[in-house]
Amino acid sequence: MKRTPISFLSSALRVFDLSIGEMLWSRRTIFMALVVAGPVLIAAITRGVASLGPVMQVNGTRIAGATIFGLMIWVFYLRFTVPVLGVFYGTSLIADEVDDKTITYLFTRPVPRGAVLFGKYLAYLVCTIFVVLPSVVLVYLLVVPIGGTLAQSFVPLLTDLGLLALGLAVYGALFAFIGAEMKRPLLTGLMFVIGWEPAAMLFPGYLRRFTVAYYLQALVPHAMPQDSATSLIQAMFRQAPPIGASLAWLFVFWLGFLYLAARAVERREYVLEQ
Amino acid sequence: MPIHDQSYRRYRGTREAHSSAWTVIAIAGIKAMIRRRVFIGLILVAWIPFFVRAVQIYTTTNFPQTASLLAVTPETFRNFLDQQASFVFFVTIWAGAGLIANDRRAHALQIYLSKPLTRVDYIAGKLAILAAFLLLVTWLPGLLLLLVQIILSGSFAFARQNPFLFPAVTLFSFLQVMVASFAMLALSSLSNSSRFVGILYAGIVLFTDAMFNVLRVITGGTRLSWISFPANLAQIGDRIFRMEPRYETPWQVSLVATIGLIVIAISVLERRVRGVEVVT
Numbered sequence: 001m002k003r004t005p006i007s008f009l010s011s012a013l014r015v016f017d018l019s020i021g022e023m024l025w026s027r028r029t030i031f032m033a034l035v036v037a038g039p040v041l042i043a044a045i046t047r048g049v050a051s052l053g054p055v056m057q058v059n060g061t062r063i064a065g066a067t068i069f070g071l072m073i074w075v076f077y078l079r080f081t082v083p084v085l086g087v088f089y090g091t092s093l094i095a096d097e098v099d100d101k102t103i104t105y106l107f108t109r110p111v112p113r114g115a116v117l118f119g120k121y122l123a124y125l126v127c128t129i130f131v132v133l134p135s136v137v138l139v140y141l142l143v144v145p146i147g148g149t150l151a152q153s154f155v156p157l158l159t160d161l162g163l164l165a166l167g168l169a170v171y172g173a174l175f176a177f178i179g180a181e182m183k184r185p186l187l188t189g190l191m192f193v194i195g196w197e198p199a200a201m202l203f204p205g206y207l208r209r210f211t212v213a214y215y216l217q218a219l220v221p222h223a224m225p226q227d228s229a230t231s232l233i234q235a236m237f238r239q240a241p242p243i244g245a246s247l248a249w250l251f252v253f254w255l256g257f258l259y260l261a262a263r264a265v266e267r268r269e270y271v272l273e274q
Numbered sequence: 275m276p277i278h279d280q281s282y283r284r285y286r287g288t289r290e291a292h293s294s295a296w297t298v299i300a301i302a303g304i305k306a307m308i309r310r311r312v313f314i315g316l317i318l319v320a321w322i323p324f325f326v327r328a329v330q331i332y333t334t335t336n337f338p339q340t341a342s343l344l345a346v347t348p349e350t351f352r353n354f355l356d357q358q359a360s361f362v363f364f365v366t367i368w369a370g371a372g373l374i375a376n377d378r379r380a381h382a383l384q385i386y387l388s389k390p391l392t393r394v395d396y397i398a399g400k401l402a403i404l405a406a407f408l409l410l411v412t413w414l415p416g417l418l419l420l421l422v423q424i425i426l427s428g429s430f431a432f433a434r435q436n437p438f439l440f441p442a443v444t445l446f447s448f449l450q451v452m453v454a455s456f457a458m459l460a461l462s463s464l465s466n467s468s469r470f471v472g473i474l475y476a477g478i479v480l481f482t483d484a485m486f487n488v489l490r491v492i493t494g495g496t497r498l499s500w501i502s503f504p505a506n507l508a509q510i511g512d513r514i515f516r517m518e519p520r521y522e523t524p525w526q527v528s529l530v531a532t533i534g535l536i537v538i539a540i541s542v543l544e545r546r547v548r549g550v551e552v553v554t
Contacts, residue, residue: 027465027470028470031473031474031477035477035481038481038484038485039488042485042488042489042492046492063491063492068491068492071488071491071492072488075484075487075488075491076484076488079484080480080481080484084473084476084477084480087473087476088473088477091469092469095469096467096469099467099469184312184368185469186367186469186472186473187364187367187368187472190364190367190472190476191364194360194363194476194480195360195364225487225491
């Protein structure tokens with residue numbers, strides 16, 4: 001009897017089903033929970049201090065909760081959490097299976113190799129989105145009521161949630177490709193996030209267009225904080241592309257890197273260390 | 275075939291002094307790293323700032339009209355070591371993440387410690403591997419830069435005016451290297467996956483810095499810089515180079531936080547590097 005081949009999508013969903021449980025109950029999730037707990041803790045302390053009196057002032061001006069929330073979105077989530085989680089999970093999707101020598105078991109199943117990566121990528125996306133976004137909402141609920149109302153900042157919150165989810169998707173796809181293609185994916189990923197992106201953003205011209213951060217930062221509804229010399233220079237040369245163009249480029253990056261990652265997994269021969 | 279002689283031959287070689295046992299691990303580890311061409315590429319890239327600074331020194335000594343713009347001061351050496359911090363970060367992750375984690379993964383720790391080798395020897399050997407490469411991108415170029423200044427200017431005047439520079443470069447480089455090495459070794463002993471260790475190290479460094487940057491804006495000051503490990507090193511570095519500290523935190527607090535980190539790392543190593551897993 002001839003067996004009908006399983007479609008790409010249903011194969012990916014099978015892998016997703018297998019991977020989501022592993023990902024959610026792993027030590028990585030503990031790391032991620034700690035990372036997203038930091039901003040919540042600071043938000044709680046800030047709220048506690050603010051309830052004692054108007055002590056949060058810079059140069060005699062009281063800082064509104066919405067400003068602090070915007071700052072936390074920039075510094076914690078956009079510059080740190082999203083790229084770092086992208087590197088961490090994205091590069092591990094295939095590399096972990098290679099390290100554990102379990103990739104053979106996945107590749108010997110009657111599913112396309114690309115579907116293995118796609119299923120794992122979906123699991124990453126669900127896992128990170130379900131941990132990061134609730135943390136953002138908690139920070140919003142704790143911080144924004146300081147000197148303001150929740151209703152005023154609700155639309156920016158939705159924009160923030162959307163752009164963070166988009167950031168996780170694009171960075172995840174990029175680092176999934178790096179993880180599938182390169183031998184030392186973590187270091188390459190970190191060099192991209194910590195070395196290349198901040199450096200390229202400092203220069204005027206076209207260089208910054210070869211980063212994800214350039215397009216992602218254009219979507220942020222909050223003013224860029226000038227907390228360091230690097231941020232000051234970045235703000236000086238900042239040329240935000242139109243929102244439509246940013247979304248289009250991010251979409252192209254997302255699809256492009258996901259396709260390249262799947263192709264790399266299809267073609268590459270993974271040699272397991274003996 | 276029956277075995278008639280059940281005795282054994284005595285060891286006729288010479289016994290190395292026990293204190294040098296760690297060097298075996300260190301030399302083997304350094305040789306293994308040197309064989310990786312991409313790693314050597316990273317080390318070479320880490321030397322680019324040295325050559326840029328050397329050109330700066332050459333320009334100021336040969337074209338005095340540029341001295342107002344490119345003058346070589348003690349701050350130049352401080353800034354140079356500041357710049358090297360990013361290379362310290364990458365070299366630490368590359369060379370350090372797998373030092374103990376890979377041994378744990380291969381269950382090699384028990385084999386190591388069944389040899390005439392103590393835990394201290396093992397840790398010292400592993401520490402020496404990482405420290406050697408980190409000193410190669412901090413201390414060595416720092417000292418060479420000082421030497422280049424003396425040679426190109428043809429005078430000891432700068433060195434005489436700033437006699438603290440040699441000890442300052444040495445002290446700060448060693449502090450930078452020790453903090454990175456101990457922190458990475460401790461993290462490496464906590465896991466079997468070098469990639470997890472790498473991301474943990476990066477996460478701690480970047481996360482503490484992000485926390486400080488947020489708190490800096492919220493509080494409108496830099497009194498909480500002690501929560502950031504890079505900021506602590508920068509603060510102590512400013513003090514060592516006799517410069518105005520960049521943050522409001524007293525440098526003693528930064529020093530205590532840094533020493534605390536090393537103590538925690540040693541304590542983790544003491545608990546995790548054991549020949550036998552005791553299950554209670």
